[in-house]
Amino acid sequence: MIDNVKELAQVASPPTGMPEVQQIGGEVAAATKRVVRKTLDDVAMTPFLRKITFFSSGGSFLDGYVLALIGVALTQIVPTFNLTTEWSAAIGASVLLGIFFGTIFGGYLTDRIGRRKMFIVDIVAIGVFSVLSIFCTTPLELVVARFFIGMFVGADYPIATSLIAEFTPKKHRSISMGMVSAAWYLGATVAAFVGYALFSVEDGWKWMLGSAVIPCIILLIGRHDIPESPLWLAQKGRTEEARVIVHRVFGNDVELVLEEPGTKTRLSKVFKGGYLKRIVFLGVLTLCQVVPMYAIYTFGPEIMSAFGLGQGHEAILGESAVSLFFLIGSIPAMFWLNSMGRRPLLIGSLALMAVGLVVLGLFPDAPVYVVILGFGLYAFFSGGPGILQWLYPNELFPTEVRASAVGIAIAFSRIGTIAATYGTPLFLAAFGVGPTMLVAAGLVVLGLVLSVFMAPETKDKSLGETSAL
Template sequence: MEGSGVPARVRLDDVGMTPFLKRVTLFSSGGPFLEGYVLGIIGVALTKMTPDLGIDDHWSGMIGVAALVGLFIGASVGGWVTDLIGRRKMFVIDVVTIVVLSVLCMFIASPVQLFILRFLIGITIGADYPIATSMITEFTPRRYRSISMGVIAAMWYVGANAAYLAGFFLLDVPGGWRWMLGSSVIPCLVILVGRWSIPESPRWLLAKGRVEEAEAVVLQVYGEGITMDDEVTATKTRFSKIFHGTYLRRVLFVGIIWLCQAIPMFAIYTYGPRIIGAFGLGEGRASLIGELIIGTLFMLGTIPAMFLAESLGRRPLILGCFAVMAVALAVLGLVPNAAMATVVICFGIYALFSGGPGNLEWLYPNELFPTDIRASAMGVAMAISRIGTVVSIYVLPSFMNEHGTGPTMLAGAAITLFGFVVSVFWAPETKGRSLAETGSPEFTGR
């Protein structure tokens, strides 16, 4: 029995880290990994499938955005369904669906078929975000939540890098693009095996009045002597609860900071080709190595943020990071033709400090809402962020072509600064608090 050595009379929110909790964190991070992988691999695969399928510019754009639109829908609906029927059912069904859809992608014969399958994959991955983050939050003790959510943030970049590696090795293989599209089956199966034995969230069971089942899960996972938190009572799930009073302000706060981190990130990515080109990594397989370097920088930024959120606190972390990120973008905007050293330094600073908001946009929605609407709130916040992603993909290139690099970077700095201002007024401090306290409508975080 895992966790059988935990001392008697320990609250669920105060247990120590166990192998089981590490497994929950690792395999719950599968959703972000798969999004990074799916979005990364399509860019590589399109270069090879275009002549085979006769893909024109219209369908190239449609295929590129299909998964993102699906993510928006999946996140919006998936959270609500998860709050209604439970975490574990969706936790498993979701991955099985992605396996089936990924296999079908290998046999497409037209752009329309690929668009439909990518859209459905997007819905499924989008639904997984609120499912998985709720699982992590409801099993993980308070002092490890920022680390667990930081792992989720990092796994997006790990997935993207894995896609670039797969593309690197399959790029020149005959019909390799089909294997690229189907390659997501491999991580899906690993994730499915890892998730299969994870039980239902005891907090969700308690919220549904299933007390005996909740206590059985706690006994199975942690052993004897664990007291259930009193923050969860049998409550009817009402999706509309998110859009009233304190919870409306909280979901707006999380959605805004997510947008303010996501949109400028796409702006800074426009410097990617310039940077990797300067190091001779601008074409073919070499460009994939450059993308790996960029993704690794952003991933590294999530690591110190995992620990600073606990030692420094959530509020100082998000304020400090937004401020530094805004300055880095402003420098790139005011000196658009800066020396390569300046560009690399500013890019590196932005990428590393983006880990603060990048981690907290996962952590905040899971701490600021009670169990009965936690997944729904996470889904809404994530859906808002994906609106920003779609807008960025379509608006930023044309904005840059019309106004130039400098104004584009300054616009990114302004958006980041807006995130800073919103955080000054609305960012709460949840460090060291129980979910009972942070999810309460009376909690102010001050």
Template structure:
């Protein structure tokens, strides 16, 4: 049975919610930034550190592998100890490791630091998104959660600008990699004083504390019964393996992986990929990569505007269809004109926007409070381990098979995402958080 409207689920958009949305978006911004900046930095540091194909792939994939561990482990920890405690600790780790990257002298040192940064970013995903989902009313939840990916692409675009600025500076790669500490420091300051999630407090039986947070955020007339969740439930990781939740894990983790494997490969080695297509390398390749990043960002805008009217399921299906088409064009026509190549990349990038938006909406909506961060972390981990393997193997594929077959492999992966979406994607638009996460609501 659907829950009646509540003061929390139907509350207005407030300054608190705006602030929470802005600073929760810091993790995605940093993820996009650190992923793209390494692809540009590799153009300089590769010769300086004498990287071979193995170390190029390892360093390119290091942060993604760290994201796997960070998401899988710290999502569960966040469900155990709370969202507030972890909300700034992970950012401090990013600041320290980013600065240390400026002083590396060996490939192994850089790999270790990139891996550690990935762990911290992976930890931030379940922390920040769960916190935002649990405060956001249903009318704004899809837009706010989906809007986080806009910051991912904004981070990627910013990295292209920073990379372009330092591309011709001797040792500029050190400044590129160390620059991630600046937005991380701003986020630490901005996140200070954020309250704990009332839903999480209720799930742990801390009713008085939850009541205090609700009144602080929503007003003096709001109490526990307005929340829609009033039961204390123990956090058990194995609950994710129960049939209905396992099905949701397979769906979210699977389509997310199919989406990000080609996407992250393009981002990490964007200039090299454009060079393999015969487009000029150097600063112009960086600018071309930046143009593709802009289309990734632009694709998110219609998705955010339509997410409540069009719905989650049709948006995902149509997007995967056009993404698959674009990848096949690149695979079958590697010697096409510059206009066709850039247009195909732009088509893929633009229609990557809606699935990217749903990457943050689906996992937060489909799982209850006591395992929400664990589920987000696990789905993030599944997607990133696939992306890490794809990013590591991409230099080998380009070297062994060439650009056409490499793009065809990406096309097949994207096609698998389309098939998974067609058969498994649920619809959650208009539901409360409790309704969407209930096993009785969605088949």
């Protein structure tokens, strides 16, 4: 098509003194320029775009890190403070309660005042409360510190994933969002090994909880030059600022496709029309996907011991092995989401995850290799659903409420995770590990049935197309 337009332009090149033909030639030449211009969806990934993805994924890393580390730290905290089961559960669940509030308010503020401002504030706050955790002297102080860490970790999800979605071309979106999911598992895996290293250190729990300040400092340095989202600026009517950023990041041959600008972010839009159905689907799906995972990570050593994988260091190593399965499974899922599509991968993955948990539930006294196989099957195929809990809400809502939708979907799921994290040690004590795994399998099956009826396909579509589905 471009060659044909160029030929027309050459034919239309007028001799001097023929203004009508000159006008036609000018219009054709202008059309030629329009044809070769690209949109944000057409560009290739550059080192700077990869940097945005990498440092935006840091909040997810911190979530996995602080959540998994508390499971190991509790093995020291419980005897140090002589905690009851209820206090232990409260410390484990407090971060999830913080995430619940953080995702809602963080998502709304991100849509109101911008991605970049919130992008910096939340990382500073996580670092501050991580350091304060070192000086806690009562269980209540730990609960409060963990709550605020969770609140700012939760706020980072809608901030960072919106920024990634709005900068990343459509062919790379599943891979970039897959980095968010992989970062969670990486954070949890690193936490397991940090916990293992500090397990025998006196007051090691303080250094475990305070160590989160180190990735916070690294992320703060990496995030300082990441600009505001041009799609958010354009949606707020700040078109010229948006174009400056587009040309700086993507080049002068890239054109910004504008959405209809709005002046005020209305959270109620998430619950209107077809968006209500989407938010319910995403909230329930995320709940079914993360409740078993959060319970396993928060009380990993206890669960590993219940399966006969040893005590202390041995149980922590068992949790580390399961965490590696989660991390490894997220890598091929990034590419399968593009080759297989969102919907088929989601349904197939949930089915295999359920099989792994059913094996664990029915055979809690099985040999170690069967237990590892069950956990491995569940963890490896969690990769696809784990990515989609971030990818789907960013694709299915417009820029005006994208971060709010991410926040609400996560908050909805955290209602279940708060209850599950508080109830897991109590349920384990009352009924044993087998029934606990069967309840987890039931949740995954619920997510599977829901996905069969409601999961959309958003592969190869721009953000404008997916939000209009």
